[in-house]
Amino acid sequence: MKTIGILGGMSAASTQIYYRHLCLLTRQRLGGLHSPSLLIRSLDFAAIEALQAADAWAEAGRILNAEARALERGGADLLVLATNTMHREAEAMMQGVRLPLVHIADATAEAVVKGGCRRPGLMATGFTMAEGGFYVGRLRGRGLEVVVPEEGDRTETHRIIYEELCKEVVTEESRGKYEAIARRLVERGADCLILGCTEVGMLLDQGNVEVPVFDTTFVHCEAALAMALAGA
Numbered sequence: 001m002k003t004i005g006i007l008g009g010m011s012a013a014s015t016q017i018y019y020r021h022l023c024l025l026t027r028q029r030l031g032g033l034h035s036p037s038l039l040i041r042s043l044d045f046a047a048i049e050a051l052q053a054a055d056a057w058a059e060a061g062r063i064l065n066a067e068a069r070a071l072e073r074g075g076a077d078l079l080v081l082a083t084n085t086m087h088r089e090a091e092a093m094m095q096g097v098r099l100p101l102v103h104i105a106d107a108t109a110e111a112v113v114k115g116g117c118r119r120p121g122l123m124a125t126g127f128t129m130a131e132g133g134f135y136v137g138r139l140r141g142r143g144l145e146v147v148v149p150e151e152g153d154r155t156e157t158h159r160i161i162y163e164e165l166c167k168e169v170v171t172e173e174s175r176g177k178y179e180a181i182a183r184r185l186v187e188r189g190a191d192c193l194i195l196g197c198t199e200v201g202m203l204l205d206q207g208n209v210e211v212p213v214f215d216t217t218f219v220h221c222e223a224a225l226a227m228a229l230a231g232a
Contacts, residue, residue, distance in 0.1 A: 001037050002228040005076025005099070007067050009042035010083040011166035014198030014217060018082045021221045029229065036225065039076050041067050045166065048086070052127065061092030068097045078102060080224045084196050084216055085125045088134045100227070105135050107223035108194060108216050109142040115212055117192035119145045121185030123178070123204070124196030126158040135196065147190045153181045157200075165199035178203045186211055 004022070008015030019040070026036045043063070051060040064086065068079055079094075079101045081087060087104055094101055112120050120139070122128070128135045129148045136146050149157060160174045182193055182204060192212040195201050201215045 002077035003037040005071035006040045008082035061089035064093035102224045105138040111219045121147045121190030121193045175203045
């Protein structure tokens with residue numbers, strides 16, 4: 001089994017989900033007492049969020065690059081950036097790094113296409129939902145017709161992520177708001193829903209969404225473990 005290097009903490013809430021789900025998947029695949037071989041570097045999200053807010057993405061990219069290099073030196077065989085939003089700086093992160101990166105948008109696009117869907121709704125941070133941006137553009141590059149929420153719904157989706165979910169605050173009021181936003185995406189023709197922030201699954205799942213759901217955290221974990229077990 002190859003060692004998965006996880007660059008997380010953005011937020012800590014979702015990184016915990018990554019760890020639990022990778023452990024679950026490994027037990028399911030290998031049985032017995034098996035668990036994944038992991039290196040985890042968890043950053044202080046407050047510092048990263050401040051750079052996002054200041055539009056200082058280049059500096060954030062330099063931080064990610066330094067941490068990716070540290071994971072490589074530590075013995076990782078492949079890398080996972082445990083956040084959708086910070087994939088905006090994926091290219092900067094991988095400068096001079098020789099390890100493969102399991103890109104969350106690529107893994108998600110592959111899962112959506114394999115699931116027979118073509119018009120995914122996307123709920124994520126405002127950065128990730130930006131029209132034609134680093135994430136939506138990458139999905140469209142795979143032939144997907146991405147449906148993003150209307151402006152007011154984008155603002156509320158983003159607010160709940162940063163003010164609540166990243167702090168592990170889960171309320172029924174916000175769950176209801178997210179369910180309503182998901183319904184409006186379906187009404188506009190979405191044939192599935194991408195939970196495009198690694199915390200959105202704290203409020204939405206297949207149990208309260210009427211179309212197929214692709215939770216990017218789970219999809220990402222499955223792709224990473226498949227690479228780690230390839231040839232094992």
